[in-house]
Amino acid sequence: MAENILIIVLSTISLIAAVFAVVTKKTINAIISSGVVSLMASITFLLVAAPDVAMTEAAIGSGLTTVVFLYALKHVRGQRSSRDD
Amino acid sequence: MIKYILIFLVLIGMAWLFFPLVVEFFTPDITNNLAANYVFGSAADLNMPNAVTAVVVTYRGLDTLGEVTVLFLATAGVGFFLKRKKHMEGIRRPGSEILKTGSEILAPLIIIFGIYIFTHGHLTPGGGFPGGVVMASAFLLLLMANENFGFSHGIINLTETISGIGYVLIGITGLVLLGLNHFLDPRWLGLGQWGRLFSAGAVPLIYSFIGLKVGAEMSGLLDSLQSDGGEQ
Amino acid sequence: MSLVTKLIWTFISLGIVTIWGLTLTGIVAKIFARVQGRLGPPVWQPFIDIIKNNAKRTAVSHGIMFYLGPVFRIAGGIGTYMFIPAIYGSLYFSNFSVSGDVFLVMYFIFFGQLGMALGAGEGGHPYSAIGVARGLAQMTAFEVPFALSVISLAVQYHTLNITEIVAAQQGGILSWTLFTNPLAVIAAMIAMLGMNMYNPFSVVIAPQETPIGPPTEYSASFLGMLATNRGIFNAAKMVLFMNLYFGGATNLVEMIVKTFCIYFFSVFIGVAFPRFKTEDAIRFFLKVPTLVGILAIAVFLI
Amino acid sequence: MIILITGLLLIIIGFWAMLTRKNLIRIIIGFAVMDTGINIVLVAIGYVKGKTAPIIDKAVTMAQGAEAGIQAVDKVVDPVPSALVLTAIVIGLAVTALMLAYAIRMYKTGNSLDIDDFEEQKW
């Protein structure tokens, strides 16, 4: 039961983070929140008996991907104002 | 405006498309036949506790080979796009003193941890991919700390090439030693004792190659990304 | 009948029809003059003209085709006559009508016209070409009611053979096509007005603006030949009409009377009406006469 | 079940981002969110009620080798989706990285990150 509640909480957080990632004005916030989505997902994976996946998701999905995004953002800094920013 | 309505409708439509999948979904009580076979086989045939690894490295090894290739491809692609112009190193901000010192201490530790993860992939959760990423994170750390950290491309390339070709060659070894249908079969090496590091045939070897390759590829990827990205 | 006798009789027949044709031309000229209040040339004027033209010493030729034009023309006239049986039941006056049927005659009429047009063409005189263009254009139009009329006859008599058509009209005036198939006769007679090129269909010759039309450049013996042909050709056409629509002729006198009457019809109209422009003529032929021709066929289909 | 729904919702949120955001990087974030969603769906499908991870350790059985396999069969979840997810994650990263590289290149050549500025070819 506790597990279920935890899952619901995690799901809610990840959904909120995902929506935030879409609607937020700043790209950097979006990147971070998408990382949060991944992180929540990896915790969820631990709970549903998939530790391999959880590790990989944590390392790649939430870790490396975010870094890659940040590096990309660095390259395009000083961009002309875009409508989402 | 019409476009937004259409987008809204499309999203609703996709949800509607997915809906029956949810309705029909139930969490089963027993695993299906194939899964059972995998779990049984990983222990019985391969002498490997981690069934996921058994599936990833052996049963569906070709997928993993492809996966490594995808990563290699992405690295090559990113490298291709963000080609470094000679002598046009981007100027990086130097990291703080603490970061520098810390990274010097931590990096070897992280690398060793990464090696641990991928060598024990057949026993514990983890394996080549997380292990590789962990190794790459050490590289990242060094990259952030030292402004002049020039990672030798030769080493990355060499690691990539050797581990990649090694992986393929191990696969072919199975083919040569065991026969037509034995590509990527790890059993040409002794299965060893249950639960030991050197067990489950060539699996640790394969996972090591994968780990090294992933590590090298991720490092290459990060390296390409942090570079200036060519001409402006 | 041997070929020699046949040829001799053919010549006799041809001679008669030539003389009669030329006389007819003379008579018509006289009538025109009288209607217009003039004295007019003597009836034998055409003969005089022909002799005079042939006697001229110098003839001008623009080339071979020009030279051959009148030959074509008169060959067309004679040939047309050759393929028509002149007098019904007379072996001697049947000419070479065994060669073919009414379609042969209809197409052979074109032979002379075409040759003449070509000869005149080589003359290089624009009037010739203009005259030919008008003539051909008008010809295509009046051929339509005429062809319809002939088809109507074919439907009526189940034959295209002129002799057989005449045979079918024997037995009294009421068995003439004129009375058995009046619509076809009306169509054909109107077509004949175009064929004879008197008013209102005289724009081809157009004496006023393109002096005498196609034969503009011709003179001397060429002109003589053309004039001769005028006689033969007109007579041949009248004989054809007589055979098709007016019961044919069983003797020479009947033939002369009938052809005169038929010819006079077009002269009568010609005297009474003004001239059509070419396009008006075309429109005219393609309207009422064509409709009449169609009706002439349609009555047999009902 | 909840996990599955979460995954599908994440996918649709990803679609939403892909369709509405104008910034290339934000579109790519949409793809990343969608990928995460797919991974969640995949794992949710492999889950079997009350079973443990498909790693035969001491908690599952003390047996070794073939015997361990026989005993473990009833106690662990399906390893296949996990294996698939591993692949999917890596592929997702690869695609994301390549897309970002594209975005950077596009920014360098077109001097814009707005997707509406890249519609010169049409019809």
Place this chain on the structure above:
Amino acid sequence: MVNPLYLIAVFLIGAFLVPFVDRADRRLSLGVMYFSLLYTASLSLMRLWQLFFTNGNETQVFTAGFQPPLSIALSFGFKEALLTFLVNLTGFLSGVYLAKKLGKSGVQSISILLLLMLGANGLILTRDIFNGFVFLEILSIATYALIGLKSKKNALAAGFKYMMAGGLASALLLIGIAFAYRYSGTLNLDTWGRLLIPMTLGYKIALFMIIMAFVIELKPFPANGWALDVYQSAHSGVSSLIASVHTGAVLYFFYKLLPLMPYEFLPLLAGTGLVSFLLSNLTALRQKNAARLLGYSSTAQTGLLMFVLTGLYRYNVHPSLVLFIAGGLFFTNFIAKSGLFWLAGIIKEKTTEKWSILRKQPLLLVLFGVFILALTGLPPFPAFFAKWEIIQILAQQGGWVALTAILLGSLLEAAYLLRWFGLAVRQNSDEPETASLPYLKLIPPLIGTILLFALSLFMGSQLYVLSEFMYFPLLALLVFSILDCCPLKLKGLLLVAAIGLWGWFSVWPRLMGIGQLFGLVLIGGALVQVFGFLHHKGREAGLIPLLAMLIFSLGNLLTASTKLDFFLTWEFMTLSSYLLIMRGKSSHKAALSYILFSLGGAYLILTGLSLMPPFSPGMAFYLQSGFHSIGLVSTILLGIGFLIKTGALGVHVWLPDAYAEAENEFTSVLSSVLSKAGVFGLLLVLVMAKDVLAANNLLLDALSWLGVFTAFFGALMAVFQEDVKKLLAYSSMSQLGYIILGFALMSHLGWVSGLYLTFTHLFFKALIFMAIAGVILRTGTRNMYEMGGLIKKMPISYISVLMGIIAVSGVPPLSGFGSKWFIYTSLIEQGHYFQAGLAFFASAIAFLYLYRLIHTVFLGQPKPSQQNVKEAPFWLIIPQAIFIMVIMGISLFPNYITKPISSAVSIFIEKPDWLSWTGYNITLNSPVLHGNWNGNLVMLVTMGVFGFPLLWLLLINARTQKVKQFNIVFAAERPYKPWTTHFAHNMFAHYNKALGWLITPRITAFWNGVTEWSHSLAAAFSHIYTGNGQTYLLHIFMYILVIFIVGGIR
């Protein structure tokens, strides 16, 4: 057995090795790439060898030593081997093509190319769906990366759009796989296929998502904007890879998935394929950019393949036949499309308008032509056989919607491809000489062409029992192409000799009756006219080979014994005549309309043939036709098809321009010989449709009215032409109207008249055209009012034309009258009185244009500029002399032609008793009509009545004064625009005033309207491609949802 894993291993090792060896030398890494590609190609070839010559039963290989479904299985059977061979060979060729670019762009691109090939190979080989997904990702990512090879903004934007679409497709695929696994419990396709899984909604949706992912990857219309952008902007080498390798691999995996799909998906997929095929081709009509055009064509072809793979199952077609069809289409498209992309890269001109620089490059031009014609589905290329089979199946099983869509789509495709070809070939371009060719880049298309021909030969010879002489046209083309460097006269005489020998010893003995008659017309008529071509000074590259092909196919048309033989020959004929028309100076537009109408007609014929029962090989088609009876639909389709070739009213639009713009001598062949092929076809239809026509009187009535209206309007339009060739073109149309009219009577006499006219039309029309060819050659103009008085300069030509027009007009005594007599008597005999009346009107109108022709050109005033015109060259006189002799001969002795015709006709329609020959007198004693015609006597009488006056004139005109043509009683000023006052300019103005309203070009306006309308439609469709990546994504979503809803899956 060759282990397929070696293919994968070689690519992987190659790709991993490349970055390393590159440190030493760039050439080394290129070497590794070429080695990998060649090695894998040879492995596939070895496998093919194995399958053919040793036992090849075992096709599956597993990995990791376990049986599937535990492990991943790969299949390496015939299909896979062939496909991987092609893919790897294309990869190698692309590598060669891209060598320079790859060398410059860095080592990564070489790896990426190798991995692209790996993905394609893996996708083809694997039997595991998830493994397929992985390989698809490899393939796609490699493709994405390669698109960036061209670092232009557009290429990058296109690549990004592609990634968005591809990413969406993979997401769908992955979700689908996950859920499908949930239901099936396996990922192996074979195991899966054997399972019986209840079709719940969820399972269906999972499968739907899987298949839709592949459908999206196959770029269906309209969800393919991204693909078009990619084709347009990527490096042409990469585009070629996408169009061939990528599409091929994805399509093959799509095909592998089909057994898993529920039955109800298949029509849905077939429908999407068909829609894509039709609408892509339609949209392409407006496209000017060469690469984008190819993109449209590529998506269209993929759509067609989708239809074939999914749509044909319902017609109980054997799977191997489906594969054969798909293979034929696929290989043609595969090679031709990549070849065209390669060429596009070599040419470097973006818009199709600019491709005329190809004219200066004969080699490129030939390659281009081969690829275009292969794509158009003309024989001998594999697509032809594939299309033949599709239509057979669809027509026999009543798939009319699909059939119409396919034929319409094919026609549209032909329209834009051949328009492009026309632009490339047209002569009036003034582009400067291009720089030297990149020879390295030429290798791939060259090898592609060879491969294409090899495949064609393979498909044609291995899979069909074609009569061996069916290859003669191609053989002739080949032999004379080799001889093409010889002098023209030598080639021509060789051709005459070859055709003569072949005709006499091979064709003639196999013919009888009507066949022999048509043999005389088609082969004999063409043979005589070959001489006319020989007057040219230069080598006239390409002329003789094409002419040889044409004449051999004309002969084959008569001896063809099966439906396929017949149609193949028909297409050969169409093709060669199209190319010959293209030789005209500014003929590209005319040729386009010719080939489009011809192809349209050919498609109708194809459909009609498909509905007919099979014909047995060995016995000539026309002989068998007597024993076959075909249905109403078939009759109508075949009838219209052949009528198009004859240029009947309503479908005559191509005729005047094609006749006018073709080379002068070829116009003669077109008119006098080629149109008779249509007549021959029409005759066959009438023979076979006897029963149907007996039941449907209306049909024959319609045909006879069509014939007479064709005759009438043809003549009327001829009257108003200023262009001498157009005048003659309309005249031909008119004459063919009479022929149609004769055949439409379905009576002995009617057919005799039709056949008689077929002969005489050959004689007099070839005669006139050959003479006019000489005139145009000497004067350099086609406008009649710019000529005049040529009788003095070209007397022989004049005599020819004179003979010709007397014969055309039907004035006795020449042979033309016979045709008139036959036609009128047969019409009246059959009770077609009004047709007879109208025909008479038409034949009277003929005098107008004939007079205009001969007078304006040869008579009247000579032009000062034509003072030095000489008689036509000797070679042009030869055919004229022959035809004059023939005309005189048959005019004097008509029995030599009328009797054989009558006896030939009596095989099909018995000769009535009332038709008899007494000497030269043909007598008609039918109960409804009597008549007679004695051609011999008429001739003699005419000679007589002509001779006497001539003699008279000669006698009395001993001293005729010869004067110059200018010596006339006429004077006028020379106005500013002299020709407007020329009496021959607008000669029949009064006629135009009276009857001009009859010829307002309504039909041309109609066809123009069709063109206009389809172009507007194309424009409307093309506007969905806004260029915005997100809009494209939206399209994809909507596309999926619409199909989901339309398919009623839920």
